[in-house]
Amino acid sequence: MQTRRRGRPCLARRVACRPEIKYFKPRGVPLRQAEIIILSAEEIEAFRLRHLNGLEQTEAAAKMRTSQSTYQRILSAASRKIAEALVNGKAIQIGD
Secondary structure, eight states: OOOOOOOOOOOOOOOOOOOSOOEEOOTTSOGGGSOEEEEOHHHHHHHIIIIISOOOHHHHHHHHTSOHHHHHHHHHHHHHHHHHHHHHTOEEEEOO
């Protein structure tokens, strides 16, 4: 019998903003035909804190109650996904 190793449990990160709009898509492409990229609530919050509120990494990480390195990984993932959607004409779904 194999036993599963358990890693550290995920910490609850603070997400202050949950957008009401759940999808963005390229104009002229029906959503059912568009490839969809999913942004998690954490990713959109990290992106909002940095680019909309103008917070530095230290401040934004503290607001999300996470380490700076974890915040940076979340922000990088969000930026990569948003860039891919914009450049390649893909839809964005916000939230899990």
